[in-house]
Amino acid sequence: MPIPATFAIPFIAPDPVAFEIVGWPVRWYGLAYMAGLLLGWLYIRQLVARSALWGGPAPIDSEAADNLLLWATLGVVVGGRLGFVLFYEPAYYLANPEQILALWRGGMSFHGGLIGTGLALFIFARRNGAPFLSLADIATAAVPIGLFFGRLANFINAELVGRVSDVPWAMVFPGAGPLPRHPSQLYEAALEGLLLFFVIRYFTHVRHALRRPGFTSGIFLMGGLARSFAELFRAPDPDHLFTLGPWLTPGIAYSLPMIAFGAYLVWRSRAQDERSESAPTIADR
Numbered sequence: 001m002p003i004p005a006t007f008a009i010p011f012i013a014p015d016p017v018a019f020e021i022v023g024w025p026v027r028w029y030g031l032a033y034m035a036g037l038l039l040g041w042l043y044i045r046q047l048v049a050r051s052a053l054w055g056g057p058a059p060i061d062s063e064a065a066d067n068l069l070l071w072a073t074l075g076v077v078v079g080g081r082l083g084f085v086l087f088y089e090p091a092y093y094l095a096n097p098e099q100i101l102a103l104w105r106g107g108m109s110f111h112g113g114l115i116g117t118g119l120a121l122f123i124f125a126r127r128n129g130a131p132f133l134s135l136a137d138i139a140t141a142a143v144p145i146g147l148f149f150g151r152l153a154n155f156i157n158a159e160l161v162g163r164v165s166d167v168p169w170a171m172v173f174p175g176a177g178p179l180p181r182h183p184s185q186l187y188e189a190a191l192e193g194l195l196l197f198f199v200i201r202y203f204t205h206v207r208h209a210l211r212r213p214g215f216t217s218g219i220f221l222m223g224g225l226a227r228s229f230a231e232l233f234r235a236p237d238p239d240h241l242f243t244l245g246p247w248l249t250p251g252i253a254y255s256l257p258m259i260a261f262g263a264y265l266v267w268r269s270r271a272q273d274e275r276s277e278s279a280p281t282i283a284d285r
Contacts, residue, residue: 009180011171016157030103032153036146037076041069043142053204055211059134068124072139075120076113076146077103083112088237088250107159108150110192110227111254117143133213133265140220141200141210148193155185162187162233176235184234191226199223215269221262224255231255 017025044065048058060068084107085093085100093100121139125132154160161173162182170180200219203209209216231251236243242253 009169009171011158011173028156029153032149032156033076033146036149037069037073039149040072040142040145041065043145044068044138047138047141047204047210053208053210055208058138059131060128060138064128064130065138067128068121068135068139071120071124072117075117077116079116079119080108080110080113083109083115087112087254088240110147110150110251111258114258131213133217134210137210137213137216140217141204143220144193144197144200144223148189148197151185151189151193155183155189160185161235163235165233181235182233184230187233188227188230191230192223196220196223196226212269212273214265218262218265218267218269221258221265224258224262228252228255228259 016027016029018028018031019026045062047053048060048062048065051057081100081103087109089107117139118136121135122132124130125135158173158175161176162170162184164179165182166180167182169183171183172178172180200209200216200223203219204216209219228251231249232246234249234251236246236249240250242248242250
């Protein structure tokens with residue numbers, strides 16, 4: 001049985017408002033997303049500035065990377081919010097449509113943000129004549145930075161709490177009952193953020209993955225395995241269609257096609273490499 005709440009680590013809830021500007025509250029939740037987008041943009045500028053990573057010129061220059069930030073931001077915010085509304089709480093927002101725009105209250109979907117960003121990148125690629133898969137590789141290399149800060153924001157908001165647990169670091173979250181729970185938001189920050197970032201960085205900087213369009217995106221999408229593992233510690237939504245026992249949750253169900261498509265992209269990029277290496281040169285002909 002779980003240990004009594006009195007032996008759990010107390011959750012010291014910070015004020016959700018970090019500071020005010022002329023009477024307007026600036027919340028930690030918004031700052032976390034701003035930090036993720038800003039640092040992700042700076043990282044993308046580093047990637048496109050290093051021609052050695054690409055084996056030649058990068059598919060876009062630094063100015064295009066600046067414009068890409070705006071498109072990616074729109075994709076993350078619009079896709080993430082609509083994904084949360086449609087994938088997780090459709091009944092609530094159908095009854096309370098005025099709350100759809102209340103982003104400061106939290107409620108963003110990773111999978112919705114992924115779809116929204118993918119669409120934004122596709123439109124950007126078509127408008128600028130850039131290769132879509134290479135743009136996706138650039139963006140996905142930086143996405144774990146945003147995921148890290150986003151999960152910290154979930155922790156600060158005491159939302160998306162973990163399952164009841166007796167681990168020594170379990171916490172009693174406000175609004176989640178008296179029993180201690182896994183701080184699953186921190187697990188996800190470590191797995192989806194830090195670990196996935198360094199795994200992708202290994203492939204981009206050591207294995208030259210950016211020279212194979214789609215490979216980096218595939219590795220990122222296969223990072224859905226990290227999300228699926230973290231879901232085993234996160235409290236499931238008992239009323240959701242995809243909550244089927246302790247081993248299948250909405251987060252896992254939505255990650256399965258993502259993992260499968262990521263494996264396909266990795267296979268596809270490797271197969272193209274093998275074909276190009278086996279193709280006869282002019283001298284061979």
